[in-house]
Amino acid sequence: MTSNPAAEVRRSAEEIRTASEHARKNRLPTAPLNAIIERTDIVRARRIVVKVGSSSLTRPDGGLNLEFIDRLVDVLAARRARGHQVVLVTSGAIAAGIEPLGLTARPSDLATAQAAASVGQGLLIQHYTNSFARHGQKVGQVLLTAEDLIRPQHYRNALRSLERLLDLGVVPIVNENDAVATHEIRFGDNDRLAALVSNLVAAQVLVLLTDVDGLHTAPPKEPGSRLVPVVGGPEELADYRVSGQGSAVGTGGMATKLDAAMIATHSGVPVLLASAEKVEEALREGRVGTWFAVADHRRSNKRLWLAWVARTNGQILLDSGAARAVIDDKRSLLAAGVTGVRGDFEAGDPVDLVDPEGVVLARGLAGYDAAEVARMAGRSTVQLRVELGDSFSRPVVHRDDLAPRHLTANGT
Numbered sequence: 001m002t003s004n005p006a007a008e009v010r011r012s013a014e015e016i017r018t019a020s021e022h023a024r025k026n027r028l029p030t031a032p033l034n035a036i037i038e039r040t041d042i043v044r045a046r047r048i049v050v051k052v053g054s055s056s057l058t059r060p061d062g063g064l065n066l067e068f069i070d071r072l073v074d075v076l077a078a079r080r081a082r083g084h085q086v087v088l089v090t091s092g093a094i095a096a097g098i099e100p101l102g103l104t105a106r107p108s109d110l111a112t113a114q115a116a117a118s119v120g121q122g123l124l125i126q127h128y129t130n131s132f133a134r135h136g137q138k139v140g141q142v143l144l145t146a147e148d149l150i151r152p153q154h155y156r157n158a159l160r161s162l163e164r165l166l167d168l169g170v171v172p173i174v175n176e177n178d179a180v181a182t183h184e185i186r187f188g189d190n191d192r193l194a195a196l197v198s199n200l201v202a203a204q205v206l207v208l209l210t211d212v213d214g215l216h217t218a219p220p221k222e223p224g225s226r227l228v229p230v231v232g233g234p235e236e237l238a239d240y241r242v243s244g245q246g247s248a249v250g251t252g253g254m255a256t257k258l259d260a261a262m263i264a265t266h267s268g269v270p271v272l273l274a275s276a277e278k279v280e281e282a283l284r285e286g287r288v289g290t291w292f293a294v295a296d297h298r299r300s301n302k303r304l305w306l307a308w309v310a311r312t313n314g315q316i317l318l319d320s321g322a323a324r325a326v327i328d329d330k331r332s333l334l335a336a337g338v339t340g341v342r343g344d345f346e347a348g349d350p351v352d353l354v355d356p357e358g359v360v361l362a363r364g365l366a367g368y369d370a371a372e373v374a375r376m377a378g379r380s381t382v383q384l385r386v387e388l389g390d391s392f393s394r395p396v397v398h399r400d401d402l403a404p405r406h407l408t409a410n411g412t
Helices: 005-025 039-044 067-081 093-099 112-132 146-150 153-165 192-201 234-239 254-265 276-285 301-308 320-327 368-376 381-387
Strands: 048-051 085-090 140-146 171-176 205-210 271-275 290-292 314-318 338-343 351-353 362-364 402-404
Touching: 039 276, 039 381, 048 067, 048 192, 048 276, 067 093, 067 112, 067 205, 067 276, 067 381, 085 112, 085 153, 085 192, 093 112, 112 171, 112 254, 140 381, 146 153, 146 192, 146 301, 153 171, 153 381, 171 192, 171 402, 192 254, 192 301, 205 254, 205 276, 234 254, 254 271, 254 301, 301 362, 301 402, 314 320, 314 362, 320 362, 320 402, 338 368
Parallel strands: 048 085, 048 205, 085 171, 140 171, 205 271, 314 351
Antiparallel strands: 271 290, 314 338, 351 362, 362 402
């Protein structure tokens, strides 16, 4: 029988996803389930996600760097020709729209940025389509918002679409849907989007291509700053100083790349952070840049989004009993354990859950508005039914909408 590489990769991804879900449901040890452990294993990864930023895709004058796009595509197409599957997460839509619209810099207001993205996205996908066509390969455009990866039905639709594209031998070109995304529903940058997509498709490796050669002990231009070759776990990051500022045409920065690395490695996907100029070396043997080792098994995209991407709009204060119930017992937050609120949030907004010592224990999606939570605070479910009605007897934050502190960027 002849082998079917696409079917083999799909089966491998399904096995990883099934085994991870089994481990989660049965609270099995969280040993890595991914066969790609060391950076030199990258050549064997049958399904990879590659993310490239705006700074690598654009020329100094702001236009698209077509020469680099062709060089990147040459490397990815060669990987695809060997029977491997590639998902490309690309920035650059807004940057690509700057020149055609006669703008002199990246727009600072949302409406103009959305307009630039609308114009630029077409140009960007056109160049990728033409470049991959030189190798006889097809691409498919996939535009996502945060809701597509955290709402169950949207999540299933996104997964089904990406899996089918890969089965058909298509290279999915993924970008955030900047033309419609608002500050409230956006990922904030494509680094974190790439990490969530890696979790979604059960990728074996995430490669983040950027304009520096990896993580450094301090900003690269500072005297004495050194490249960090390997990060074995999140606790090591406390030793390094990074900048959160991105380029003039992008929104990311090293801080968002570290967030992306934590998202991916906490969902069983190792990460290679490397210079876009060294993409061929990165994908051939992984001996450049910084390697982030797997830290945990797969997590749900909703919890990963809550932990690293969502912007919280307020705080709910907990007593010690509620803090133990939420963290140790993994239970929903009930009104009886609430002592107060801070901020002005609405039902469905991300909020921090804070213990009596002021420590953020978790993030979650509020079940009620801030004013309603304040009225409910300290009351039992029975009291709430009697005093406020049945609609107030639900949890303040349901356990399915909670990301514990150890999953958050500030956790340990």
